[in-house]
Amino acid sequence: MPKLAVRGRVGGRNRCSPLTAVSDTLGPVKSRFAATLLVAAATACKPEVESELPICADEVLGEEAEETQAGAIPAQTWFGVLLKNYNRRTGIVQSPLKDCSGRAVEVELPPERAKCLGASAAAPLPDRALTDGDLLETPIEGSRSLLWVRAKRFDNGDALGPVAITELTKRGVAVRAIGALRAHENRARMRLEPMGSGKVLVVESDLCPKDNPKKCSRVMRLVPLQGDLFTEQALVLDDGSCLGPVQFELFREQEVTLANGDLRRFELTRNVDFTDGNVVMTETVVIKDRSARAPDEPPAVFRNATVQRPLQLEARGIVTKPGVWEKMLADFGSVSVLPAKEK
Numbered sequence: 111m112p113k114l115a116v117r118g119r120v121g122g123r124n125r126c127s128p129l130t131a132v133s134d135t136l137g138p139v140k141s142r143f144a145a146t147l148l149v150a151a152a153t154a155c156k157p158e159v160e161s162e163l164p165i166c167a168d169e170v171l172g173e174e175a176e177e178t179q180a181g182a183i184p185a186q187t188w189f190g191v192l193l194k195n196y197n198r199r200t201g202i203v204q205s206p207l208k209d210c211s212g213r214a215v216e217v218e219l220p221p222e223r224a225k226c227l228g229a230s231a232a233a234p235l236p237d238r239a240l241t242d243g244d245l246l247e248t249p250i251e252g253s254r255s256l257l258w259v260r261a262k263r264f265d266n267g268d269a270l271g272p273v274a275i276t277e278l279t280k281r282g283v284a285v286r287a288i289g290a291l292r293a294h295e296n297r298a299r300m301r302l303e304p305m306g307s308g309k310v311l312v313v314e315s316d317l318c319p320k321d322n323p324k325k326c327s328r329v330m331r332l333v334p335l336q337g338d339l340f341t342e343q344a345l346v347l348d349d350g351s352c353l354g355p356v357q358f359e360l361f362r363e364q365e366v367t368l369a370n371g372d373l374r375r376f377e378l379t380r381n382v383d384f385t386d387g388n389v390v391m392t393e394t395v396v397i398k399d400r401s402a403r404a405p406d407e408p409p410a411v412f413r414n415a416t417v418q419r420p421l422q423l424e425a426r427g428i429v430t431k432p433g434v435w436e437k438m439l440a441d442f443g444s445v446s447v448l449p450a451k452e453k
Contacts, residue, residue: 165286200239201240210274211285211288213288226344233264244260253278272289294331310333316328327362330357334428348431362377374412375397376439377396395413398411419433
């Protein structure tokens with residue numbers, strides 16, 4: 111009978127011990143792989159020498175995990191792997207949230223860092239049993255995948271939970287990198303991109319206002335991968351000024367009505383290029399005026415501006431240069447009509 115050993119690296123120490131009781135977290139399962147995970151080792155196991163030790167792993171000794179080799183692992187099994195306090199029988203994750211290494215998903219930041227990142231006023235939604243829809247999985251390379259367990263939700267559309275790079279092995283699954291991710295979950299997509307000499311997690315999702323849920327904007331969030339940890343960083347300017355979390359709207363528009371009745375539209379477009387790890391965001395703002403006296407005529411371009419904003423990971427955060435959106439709004443968003451010579 112195959113044996114199950116859980117090995118991990120916590121606090122810089124390696125450990126190898128038999129799993130003697132997993133029914134509280136995994137519960138009864140029907141698949142052959144999950145059933146194998148429930149088997150307890152009768153004797154102590156010996157650590158193996160590995161070229162790359164996993165942060166945490168559920169490994170089935172032997173080549174019995176057909177679901178693993180096929181990549182068809184149920185969401186509930188992933189919940190049990192990535193969440194330390196997940197109860198499979200109820201589907202509930204007990205608070206406080208902890209990832210498989212025992213690290214808290216919700217961490218209390220130092221006051222200065224918390225102020226910079228901005229504390230969200232969103233209220234958490236009531237706990238409920240996790241379902242298949244709470245797992246977002248993206249294959250990345252070979253037998254590795256990006257996984258995000260959306261274990262906790264908020265009334266502004268955010269979701270919070272562990273995000274990880276996992277690898278399917280002949281013995282089961284291994285977690286190669288892990289961290290916490292809070293992002294908008296609506297139509298979320300994830301990928302890894304180069305940043306400097308490392309990698310960055312890119313999460314794109316739709317942000318939809320409550321008063322107009324059909325008018326959504328695409329937002330991008332960046333979380334650097336430092337070593338084997340995904341760590342949220344602040345967006346800062348060269349002078350150290352904090353701009354908040356590293357999250358951008360990829361398109362935005364705003365309209366004002368001028369004193370003469372003309373309609374002025376501000377349109378913002380952002381594109382992020384990750385070529386060779388040299389991350390650059392191109393930000394373009396176009397201002398168009400539509401005449402109230404000739405509403406059927408196409409709007410005329412009043413102003414436009416483009417700036418390239420490099421994004422570089424440093425010890426103080428992700429450093430960039432100022433954008434043009436706020437400045438254009440401040441300079442040309444007044445309801446007053448500019449003199450003709452300025453136009």
